[in-house]
Amino acid sequence: QESQASGLxxxxxxxxxxxxxxxxxxxxxxxxxxxxxxxxQLSRTGLPAIEVTSFVSxxxxxxxxxxxxxxxxxxxHPGVQYPVLTPNLQGFHSAIAAGATEVSVFGAASExxxxxxxxxxxxxxxxxxxxxxxxxxxxxxxVRGYVSCALGCPYEGNIIPAKxxxxxxxxxxxxxxxxxxxxxxxxxxxxxxxxxxxxxxxEIPLSALAVHCHDTYGQALANILTAIQMGVAVVDSSVxxxxxxxxxxxxxxxVATEDVIYMLNGLGVNTGVNLYTVMEAGNFICTxxxxxxxxxxxxxxxxxxxx
Amino acid sequence: xxxxxxxxxxxxxxINMLSxxxxxxxxxTSFVSxxxxxxxxxxxxxxxxxxxLPGISYPVLTPNLKGFQAAVAAGAKEVSIFGAASExxxxxxxxxxxxxxxxxxxxxxTxxxxxxxxVRGYVSCVLGCPYEGKISAAKxxxxxxxxxxxxxxxxxxxxxxxxxxxxxxxxxxxxVMxEVPVGALAVHCHDTYGQALANILVALQMGVNVVDASVxxxxxxxxxxxxxxxVATEDLVYMLNGLGIHTGGDxxxxxxxxxxxxxxxxxxxxxxxxxxSCRL
Numbered sequence: 163q164e165s166q167a168s169g170l171x172x173x174x175x176x177x178x179x180x181x182x183x184x185x186x187x188x189x190x191x192x193x194x195x196x197x198x199x200x201x202x203q204l205s206r207t208g209l210p211a212i213e214v215t216s217f218v219s220x221x222x223x224x225x226x227x228x229x230x231x232x233x234x235x236x237x238x239h240p241g242v243q244y245p246v247l248t249p250n251l252q253g254f255h256s257a258i259a260a261g262a263t264e265v266s267v268f269g270a271a272s273e274x275x276x277x278x279x280x281x282x283x284x285x286x287x288x289x290x291x292x293x294x295x296x297x298x299x300x301x302x303x304x305v306r307g308y309v310s311c312a313l314g315c316p317y318e319g320n321i322i323p324a325k326x327x328x329x330x331x332x333x334x335x336x337x338x339x340x341x342x343x344x345x346x347x348x349x350x351x352x353x354x355x356x357x358x359x360x361x362x363x364x365e366i367p368l369s370a371l372a373v374h375c376h377d378t379y380g381q382a383l384a385n386i387l388t389a390i391q392m393g394v395a396v397v398d399s400s401v402x403x404x405x406x407x408x409x410x411x412x413x414x415x416x417v418a419t420e421d422v423i424y425m426l427n428g429l430g431v432n433t434g435v436n437l438y439t440v441m442e443a444g445n446f447i448c449t450x451x452x453x454x455x456x457x458x459x460x461x462x463x464x465x466x467x468x469x
Numbered sequence: 470x471x472x473x474x475x476x477x478x479x480x481x482x483x484i485n486m487l488s489x490x491x492x493x494x495x496x497x498t499s500f501v502s503x504x505x506x507x508x509x510x511x512x513x514x515x516x517x518x519x520x521x522l523p524g525i526s527y528p529v530l531t532p533n534l535k536g537f538q539a540a541v542a543a544g545a546k547e548v549s550i551f552g553a554a555s556e557x558x559x560x561x562x563x564x565x566x567x568x569x570x571x572x573x574x575x576x577x578x579t580x581x582x583x584x585x586x587x588v589r590g591y592v593s594c595v596l597g598c599p600y601e602g603k604i605s606a607a608k609x610x611x612x613x614x615x616x617x618x619x620x621x622x623x624x625x626x627x628x629x630x631x632x633x634x635x636x637x638x639x640x641x642x643x644x645v646m647x648e649v650p651v652g653a654l655a656v657h658c659h660d661t662y663g664q665a666l667a668n669i670l671v672a673l674q675m676g677v678n679v680v681d682a683s684v685x686x687x688x689x690x691x692x693x694x695x696x697x698x699x700v701a702t703e704d705l706v707y708m709l710n711g712l713g714i715h716t717g718g719d720x721x722x723x724x725x726x727x728x729x730x731x732x733x734x735x736x737x738x739x740x741x742x743x744x745x746s747c748r749l
Contacts, residue, residue: 168636168639348745350711351707351708351710351711351712352670352708352711352712353711353712353713354711377741378741378745379704379707379741379742379745380666380701380704380707380740380741380742381666381704381707381708381711383663383664383666383667384666384667384669384670384708386667387635387667387670387671388670407745410744410745412744413741413744413745414741414744418663421662421663421664424634424662424663424664425634425635425664425667427634428633428634428635428636428637428664429634429635429636430636457663458660458661458662458663458696458697459662459663461693461696461697462631462661462662462690462693462696
């Protein structure tokens, strides 16, 4: 009713990336049992998708070294997806062996970012993902595609919308069911979000698009609002805003799931998620990490004694 | 609302620095009794001590006729009065009803009119009240209309506890815009629940073009200990620049001013833009 009157989607799917993207960018190495407990708590909140871990070499990402144990150790709630990152075919096979039923691959709209991150060009990385996508297709495993640096790059600066559209189209054509457009360094604003989405929407159907906004410059909720006003109905976020920005030391990264849900609730948009239980999961992991939450909703709620 | 009383010279330096950033309106102080608000006890010294640059307005709060007269004597050329959309909030704050509070302001309005001094009206609790909870959009419209009719040239609608979302902002503005022209409206959003920029975006989309903000996001929320309050000017200007909206505010000078006052207060900035920019 309220959401329809304002032209917003009736339902928005929240993809919770805290256990992977969030923890990956936290300095403290989290014990396996804590990760499993966090994911189990998140499974009870109504979140439809929780990114569990990354099947990447522990040499590169020590935080994710326990990917097999986590994948095997978590409760699998019916109706909840548990995607995992698989940067290559080896990771993909390992993920399937550990019980994964959905995987994600990462593209980028910036050559420099690609080179600095995994030392190859966008084209070469897409070829690697094509192998993963092919195997996934044979096994009926859905693949989600991420495009990093969609609104700006720490090395190249401005990224043209046409490039984002081009990379998105490549990932979609190889079989990714959804493309998550990431403002990796949080530099975007509602202006650049709109221009980028307009370009991408020419190539990819709206229903296959998601936004992954970082809050490094405090713009995340305004950017997400812009995206959902344009009809995007999938939003990535991280419980307690876990995961700082590796390109701006000490700055925030992921937008907090609690703050996103607060906004969507206020807009009359259905998410199926219980804000209170997400705040509890956020409180759990912040206590374990011995850090303050990055969620303003959680801060305000704890401080007014609402919790 | 910072906890330590800030020395007068620091306040004056802050305002002088803000005057160099391109901002056109800087709320300087409050002519309220020091018994109530010790932080503003030096209102006369501040008003007389700052550089008043041409083209910039330095409004001050005047809760009653006495404060108004003191303000004008100290050189004020614009004043602000505060109403609220919540009866309980008004009772708890100034121990009277909304109606009575507006009657008190009538004296200020009459004196201001006689002295050709413009008056800005604030309405608190427009998207929620710490005591009453939900506030009806119709009530906000009613109070706004009264204050506009009394002669306020602009009505600043304040989400005092930051509880609003783009949904409630839209609903409230729709009601208010039936009674007050959009050109006379401003929004004053608090970021206590992280919703400020999204709420401001919606207001802009509906035609509002005056936005209140606080450098470095100074000013916590007295109703949620430790939570943030005002939205940071730096973060607001970042968004508006990205939207191609002209403000005149220089981002670097704003950040430098924020750094100055945070050092003086020995605290971290609440501006994410400032936090991110220092580290890159």
